Amino acid sequence: MRTYYVIAAILIAGTTAQESFKCPDDFGFYPHHISCDKYWKCDNNVAELKTCGNGLAFDASDSKFLTENCDYLHNVDCGERTQLESAISTPHCPRLYGIFPDDKKCDVFWNCWNGEASRYQCSPGLAYDREARVCMWADQVPECKNEEVAGGFTCPAAGEVSGASGSFSRHAHPEDCRKYYICLEGIAREYGCPIGTVFKIGDADGSGACEDPEDVPGCEDYYGDLDLKSIRKSELLAGIQNSGETRKPPQGKPRPSSAPARPNAPLQE
Known part of the structure; x- marks a missing residue:
């Protein structure tokens, strides 16, 4: 996930008659004494009060005061500059930035x-x-x-899975051919096979691996008519994997109900 830095961007200019500031130098950008999202811009020894966008704060880390930089609030050490402009919200956004x-x-x-x-x-x-x-x-x-991220799946008790390697085992997702669970010391973690593959249940209980759909009975048509070779080679796929953004996979065929059942992983209605 990338961190965005805003340099001299989306700034709301403002002045107040109640405040005054004497510029230490002819040119520079100086933090407000109590507000974290306000700062003073000095040009030709004339001070102008500026306000960062709602949800941004002035980064005062430049000891020479030559950088005009508003950044996300969580990236800025406000110190004693505790005041902020009132929040402006939109759907999914408590503040604008x-x-x-x-x-x-x-x-x-x-x-x-x-x-x-x-x-x-x-x-x-x-x-x-x-x-x-x-x-x-x-x-x-x-x-x-657990019910949010693992669909309520619970790992088998210790010693219950004969094919498990120590406290480690793999289990098919009950509804999606591409997904599977890994149990490590009783903790369930959901994984997804690389695009173009699906999870194939192994010969031993608690085992399996990602394979080509044509090698997994019941999941052959998971990706429909998509050209899997082109998908695997595409630069777009590489970009998705590196960006941190997960896009919806093709709406392929779910795992068939005839697949071997796993302990504590009932099919959802």
Whole structure:
């Protein structure tokens, strides 16, 4: 996930008769003494009060005061500059600028730019951590419940899976040919096979691997008429994998109900 820095962008100019500021030098950008999203611009020793976009704050880390930079609030150390302009909200955006979690889905977050929200979704098995502001394993995110990210799947008890390697085992997703679960010391994490492949249940219980759809009975038509060779080679796919944004996979055929059942993984109605 990229961090956006805003240099001299989306700034709302403003002056107040109640405030005055004496420029230390002919030219420069200086933090407001109590407001984190305000700053003073000095030009020819004349001070002008400026305000960053709603959800941005003035980055005062330049000791020479020559940088005009408003950045996301969570990236700026405001120190004693605790005051902020009142929030202006739009759908999915508590403020006009920022990165915010979804209210209902813990694996979704929104990047807000001037009040326009762009939806992002973490990769399978990951959830958006509100403090670190990155996608992490869902079981490491306090706000995320197992039933949200693993569809209620519960790992088998220790020793219950004969084909498991120690405390590690793989299990097919009950409804999606491409997805599967990995159980590690009793913790379920959802994974997704690379685009162009599906999960094939192994010969031993608790095992399996990602294979070509034609080699997985019941999942042959998961990708429909798409040219899988072109998909695997495309630069677009590489860009999706590196961007952190998960786009919807082709609406292919779900895993057939005749697939071997796994403990504690009932089919959803």
